[in-house]
Each structure stands twice: as C-alpha cells, then as structure tokens.
Amino acid sequence: MIQGYPPEFFEGLRKTARRSAERVVPLVLELVSPSSVVDVGCGVGSWLAVFRERGVRTILGIDGEYVDRGRLEIPHECFRARDVTRPLDVVERFDLVVTLEVAEHLPPEAADAFVGSVTELGPVVLFSAAVPGQGGFRHLNEQWPPYWVERFEQRGFIPIDALRDELWETTEVEWWYAQNVLFFCRRDQLDRHAALKQRWLMTDRRRLSVVHPKLYTEKCRLLSELSDPRNLSLRASLRALPGQTARALRDGIRRLRGMTP
Known part of the structure; x- marks a missing residue:
C-alpha cells in the first residue's frame, strides 16, 4: 500500500x-482520439479534467x-479509491489509459503487477516514470525506460516515442513530462491508430x-553548492546521509573539484 501524501503535495x-x-x-487526442480515458494515480484529476473539457465523454x-475528495477537479462519481500496488478490480475498459509519474512511487516488487493492471484497462497507455537520479517525494523505484519497456512487452505492448520531440x-510543459512520456500500444491494435503507428515507425x-537539460542543470547546481566550503550546513547534512548516498555525493564533489578518489 502507498503511504498517504500531504495536502501540499497534491496542491503543487x-x-x-x-x-x-x-x-x-x-x-494526445490527435494521435489516439479516445472516447474514454482512465487515469491510474490521478491525484486530484487535473489531467482527466482537461480530457473532459476537450470532449472525452467517459x-x-x-x-x-x-x-x-474536496480537491478533486473531476466529479466525485468519476473517482475510485484503490490501492494501486494491488489488482485494481475495475471491470470497465477504456480507449486510453493514463499513468504519469506514478510508477516510481511504488515499491519495486509491485512493478510487474502495476504494469499488468494498467495494460488490462485498455489497448493504449500514456506512461511516464522518473529516471534514476531524478529525485522526488517518496520515489521508491526510479528506472530507465527499458525497465518499463520490458514489462510492457511481456504483455504485448510496444513503446512509441510520439510526443517528446x-x-x-x-x-508550457514541466520537464519531467517532456523527458519521460511515452505511449505503449498493444501490438495487435496498432493498425487502428494510423497516426500513432507512424510515430512508432x-x-x-x-x-x-x-535526461532533460533542466534536470541536468539542477543536479549540477546542487553538487556545486555541496562543494562550496561556505555551505557548512550542507556538509553536515551530507554526513547525516546513509553511507551509499553520501559516498555518491562525495564522489560527485571530488569530480567537480578535479580531485581523484
């Protein structure tokens, strides 16, 4: 089960x-034209609200x-509470499944079941998940895309890099979406989506x-701050970190200074 999140997390x-x-x-609508959309890990429903405003009926x-529930941007009857680390127990099927920056919040042992859940809901999935080192609140399983590609392909879904360019x-779009978002389409359904098939080719x-330049620049800035001797409080924080994390950051500081380990 995923732990709860504070109100400021959902507000941000x-x-x-x-x-x-x-x-x-x-x-997305130009590529898929769905009449029904489900968002797994929807938060307050911001993405679904925009799909609804653009004419998606269900x-x-x-x-x-x-x-x-008081913060929802969609009707209350359009929201269902589920533990997304477990089978979702949803009987409906949808033209498009959306799950954006959710998978990294789940423990690694839940990854296969989660991909199984979202692929059961529909033939096309709009997916993004944090990459290693991206960082974020309660990220438990940051992985490069091939990790997720393997799990989707085991279920007959192929990756399509249709939006990132x-x-x-x-x-207008946060860098983590621009960096991570991919489609996955069930192979036997690809011919039904001509525009998506063209992007697959x-x-x-x-x-x-x-890695997006904004992420790279931010990580460089943080390492630079840690290497500044004036930032004694940061050094104290570094000493308080778990051993493996602290060693990795110290190695980064040495590289910035041109030092050898």
Whole structure:
C-alpha cells in the first residue's frame, strides 16, 4: 500500500499537472482520439479534467484513499479509491489509459503487477516514470525506460516515442513530462491508430533513455553548492546521509573539484 501524501503535495501537483495537460492533451487526442480515458494515480484529476473539457465523454480517476475528495477537479462519481500496488478490480475498459509519474512511487516488487493492471484497462497507455537520479517525494523505484519497456512487452505492448520531440523545449510543459512520456500500444491494435503507428515507425529505441537539460542543470547546481566550503550546513547534512548516498555525493564533489578518489 502507498503511504498517504500531504495536502501540499497534491496542491503543487495540481498546478504543474494542469498547465502541462492543457498543452499535451490536444496532442494526445490527435494521435489516439479516445472516447474514454482512465487515469491510474490521478491525484486530484487535473489531467482527466482537461480530457473532459476537450470532449472525452467517459473518464475515471483511480488513486488511494488519501486523496482529498474536496480537491478533486473531476466529479466525485468519476473517482475510485484503490490501492494501486494491488489488482485494481475495475471491470470497465477504456480507449486510453493514463499513468504519469506514478510508477516510481511504488515499491519495486509491485512493478510487474502495476504494469499488468494498467495494460488490462485498455489497448493504449500514456506512461511516464522518473529516471534514476531524478529525485522526488517518496520515489521508491526510479528506472530507465527499458525497465518499463520490458514489462510492457511481456504483455504485448510496444513503446512509441510520439510526443517528446514536440515537448522537449516548450516552457508550457514541466520537464519531467517532456523527458519521460511515452505511449505503449498493444501490438495487435496498432493498425487502428494510423497516426500513432507512424510515430512508432519513427521511434528509435536506442534513444528512449534521455535526461532533460533542466534536470541536468539542477543536479549540477546542487553538487556545486555541496562543494562550496561556505555551505557548512550542507556538509553536515551530507554526513547525516546513509553511507551509499553520501559516498555518491562525495564522489560527485571530488569530480567537480578535479580531485581523484
């Protein structure tokens, strides 16, 4: 079971998700044209609200009991509380399944079951998950895309890099979506989505694992701060970190200084 999240987590998510969704959803609709969408790990439903505003008739949001119903951006009857680390017990099927920046919050032992759950809900999945070192609140399983590709392919779904080129430099979309978002489509359904199939033909699987410049720049800034002798409090914090994490950060500091281990 996923632990609860504080209200400020969902408030921050609402602001960033809504703005990004308003840019991304029209692109998704051009490629898939769904009449029904389910969002697994929907938070307060910001992405679903935008799909609904754009004419999608049937929506369903799934997330934990910890979601404050008073903050929902979708009708209460369009939300179901579920433990997403377990089988979801949802009988409906949908044209599009959305799950964005959710999988990294689940323990590694839940990864296979989670992919199984989302692929049972529909033939096309819009998916993103944090990469190693991305960082975030309660990230338990940051992985490069091939980790997830393997699990989707075991269920007959193929990866399609359809959006990242268009989103990469836009300021309207948060960098983590631009960096991580991929489609997965059930292979036997690909011919039903001509535009998506065209993007599949253009997908270079050797370049699925990428790091956005904004993430790289932020990590460099943090390492630079840690290497500054004036930041004694940061050094104290470093000493308080678990051994493996502290060693990794110290190695980064040495590299920044041009030192050898």
